[in-house]
Amino acid sequence: MARVIWFALLILTSICLYFYKPFDTLPFSISTFPKKGKELVSPDALNLLQIHTNYAAAAYCSKQNLSSWTCGYRCFGNVTIEKIFHDEIKGAYGYIAVSEENKTIIVAFRGSADVVNWIYNLQFAQLDYEFPGIEGALVHGGFYHAYERVKGTILWTIQWLMTREENSCRGYDLVITGHSLGGALSSFLAIDVKRYILDPILSSPTHCLLPFKIHLTTIGQPRIGNHIYAKIIQTQLISQTSPLKHKVTRITHRNDLVVHLPPSKRGFVHHAHELWVKNKDQSFFCDDIVEGSEDPVEDPECLAGARWYTPGAHLSIWNTTFTFFC
Ligand SMILES: *[C@@H]1O[C@H](CO)[C@@H](O)[C@H](O)[C@H]1NC(C)=O
Numbered sequence: 130m131a132r133v134i135w136f137a138l139l140i141l142t143s144i145c146l147y148f149y150k151p152f153d154t155l156p157f158s159i160s161t162f163p164k165k166g167k168e169l170v171s172p173d174a175l176n177l178l179q180i181h182t183n184y185a186a187a188a189y190c191s192k193q194n195l196s197s198w199t200c201g202y203r204c205f206g207n208v209t210i211e212k213i214f215h216d217e218i219k220g221a222y223g224y225i226a227v228s229e230e231n232k233t234i235i236v237a238f239r240g241s242a243d244v245v246n247w248i249y250n251l252q253f254a255q256l257d258y259e260f261p262g263i264e265g266a267l268v269h270g271g272f273y274h275a276y277e278r279v280k281g282t283i284l285w286t287i288q289w290l291m292t293r294e295e296n297s298c299r300g301y302d303l304v305i306t307g308h309s310l311g312g313a314l315s316s317f318l319a320i321d322v323k324r325y326i327l328d329p330i331l332s333s334p335t336h337c338l339l340p341f342k343i344h345l346t347t348i349g350q351p352r353i354g355n356h357i358y359a360k361i362i363q364t365q366l367i368s369q370t371s372p373l374k375h376k377v378t379r380i381t382h383r384n385d386l387v388v389h390l391p392p393s394k395r396g397f398v399h400h401a402h403e404l405w406v407k408n409k410d411q412s413f414f415c416d417d418i419v420e421g422s423e424d425p426v427e428d429p430e431c432l433a434g435a436r437w438y439t440p441g442a443h444l445s446i447w448n449t450t451f452t453f454f455c
Pocket residue numbers: 193194199200201455
């Protein structure tokens with residue numbers, strides 16, 4: 130009897146190994162997923178997001194490599210580092226830089242080597258997120274506390290860059306980007322920049338348009354808060370069409386486990402504008418806004434509906450890898 134079971138197991142394993150192609154195709158993707166015939170994202174749109182992704186990957190590099198902007202393909206272009214921030218206690222790390230050639234201010238946050246540990250062990254409990262006129266927003270306590278420790282420095286530096294005489298009134302874009310945990314911190318910053326820097330400038334009668342437009346690009350971010358928090362991202366950044374049109378893109382890769390965490394049954398929900406990278410050649414914009422409502426829902430035709438996690442999907446995307454080796 131035992132021999133029969135072993136034999137059956139052996140056959141089953143062989144069949145599985147035969148059909149499992151680790152990094153090329155997803156096991157469930159036998160050309161039918163996603164089903165609704167989503168359109169592929171155009172190469173031009175991808176190009177910009179791939180640049181943002183490399184900025185996020187550069188945040189994994191050492192202070193030495195960053196300050197001279199030498200970290201291989203991640204540090205491309207003519208970029209001047211203005212500030213490297215590092216909080217030794219909660220671990221937030223990243224940089225603020227300016228690209229004069231593309232009129233862009235860049236803020237990039239790195240993730241953490243043990244992100245799953247982070248999500249579960251450090252203040253998993255949600256805390257109240259304070260926002261004027263909105264009640265009931267909750268966010269992951271550990272993520273927010275890490276952000277709080279660098280918030281002042283970063284906002285101050287951005288404000289200073291914006292008001293530097295040579296920069297004012299020249300319409301800089303602000304790219305806020307981060308991988309994994311860094312994506313969570315990026316979202317807090319994007320809301321704060323709008324609230325504390327951009328809105329006051331725009332409401333002053335003497336402002337010169339355009340101060341800047343925010344691109345929030347996160348890669349492989351975990352869930353950050355509840356649906357009311359997701360809705361704040363929606364109303365503050367995504368639905369804003371006048372006078373500036375901000376851009377929010379939540380890039381997800383294959384079936385990255387981290388994007389499923391913390392679990393939605395604990396009340397966490399992702400904010401909108403997921404861009405799902407199924408593989409190097411196929412990326413899709415997802416449907417994560419319910420028509421006529423500001424409530425984001427995760428698109429079951431994108432990562433949320435995928436089964437069987439893909440190992441390694443969290444640490445690389447397109448041609449970019451997120452490692453501490455630069
Ligand atoms: C990072 O910096 C080190 C020392 O400054 C240098 O040797 C190395 O080449 C840099 N890495 C890259 C990819 O440029």
